Amino acid sequence: MNQPSFPYRVAKRAFDLAVAIVLAPVALPLCLILLVAIRLESPGAPLFVQQRVGRDRKPFRMLKLRTMRSDTEHAASHLVGAAQITRLGAVLRKLKLDELPQLANILSGSMALVGPRPCLPDQDELIEEREKRDVFAVRPGVTGAAQIRGIDMSEPARLAEADARYIENADFFGDLSIIVRTATGGGRGDAATRRFGDEA
Numbered sequence: 001m002n003q004p005s006f007p008y009r010v011a012k013r014a015f016d017l018a019v020a021i022v023l024a025p026v027a028l029p030l031c032l033i034l035l036v037a038i039r040l041e042s043p044g045a046p047l048f049v050q051q052r053v054g055r056d057r058k059p060f061r062m063l064k065l066r067t068m069r070s071d072t073e074h075a076a077s078h079l080v081g082a083a084q085i086t087r088l089g090a091v092l093r094k095l096k097l098d099e100l101p102q103l104a105n106i107l108s109g110s111m112a113l114v115g116p117r118p119c120l121p122d123q124d125e126l127i128e129e130r131e132k133r134d135v136f137a138v139r140p141g142v143t144g145a146a147q148i149r150g151i152d153m154s155e156p157a158r159l160a161e162a163d164a165r166y167i168e169n170a171d172f173f174g175d176l177s178i179i180v181r182t183a184t185g186g187g188r189g190d191a192a193t194r195r196f197g198d199e200a
Contacts, residue, residue, distance in 0.1 A: 003137055004170045011172055016113050020106040025098045034065055034097065043089045044070020047101065052118035053127060055139045060110040062118060063101035067092050096182065102142045114175040115141025116163035119153060126153055129160035138167055143182040145174075 004012075009021075038046035048066040053061050067089025085093065092098040111118070118140035119126050130136055131162035145166040151159050 002041045003134070004167065008170065008172065012112065012170075012175065014116075015172070015175075016106050019113060024103055025106075027103055029052070029067065030097075031100050034092070034100075035139045037088060038051075038066055038086075042069060042086050048098075051119055051121060052140065053123075053136070054118060055136060057131075057136050059121060060105070060118075062111070063104055065092055065101060067097040067098050074098060074164070085087050099142050110139070112139040113143070114178050115139050115144055116166070117141065117144050117153075123153060126156040126160065129156045130163065133160050133164035135160055135163045135167065143178060145178055148181050150177055 035046040044066065046066050046069075048064040049061050052062045054060040060134075061130075067086060068084040069086060072084045089098070096117060102111055106113065115138055116135050118131070132194070144163070146159050146162040151162050153159060
């Protein structure tokens with residue numbers, strides 16, 4: 001599979017850092033407020049930290065605002081019922097505010113703004129499909145082309161193929177389009193609520 005060009009990779013990383021640095025002063029106080037609100041609504045740590053598979057299959061700790069009950073098992077969204085999502089969590093997921101802490105992942109270099117969404121270490125079928133297509137050669141993203149198209153981790157082969165197509169055709173303006181579409185509600189919504197219905 002053809003990998004993105006070196007100039008594109010440099011420009012992409014520079015853009016990611018610039019966006020994360022610009023947003024951080026606004027995101028930090030907002031996250032602090034939301035962390036307090038999450039803790040007041042339901043017991044448990046308000047910051048959700050989960051190990052994911054990163055570039056070159058190296059594990060990293062992905063950060064999110066907790067949107068589900070603290071006793072929810074650590075599993076992919078499509079395997080977790082929407083009944084586990086808290087009221088505030090449903091709002092955060094709809095507005096994509098639960099992803100704000102991932103600005104720290106971008107600054108650390110473990111994630112990019114746009115790329116394949118990082119999977120869990122125990123998602124063997126998806127890891128195998130992504131390995132075949134060299135998807136782990138790039139940083140995972142906060143959002144991605146597959147999510148815009150409504151493809152989630154319940155379809156490992158289809159998702160890996162969409163990830164590979166994104167990597168082969170990646171360009172700066174394509175990434176901008178994905179960011180804009182994500183910010184404006186593009187895609188088919190949340191995997192958990194899509195599969196199980198709005199029960200929360």
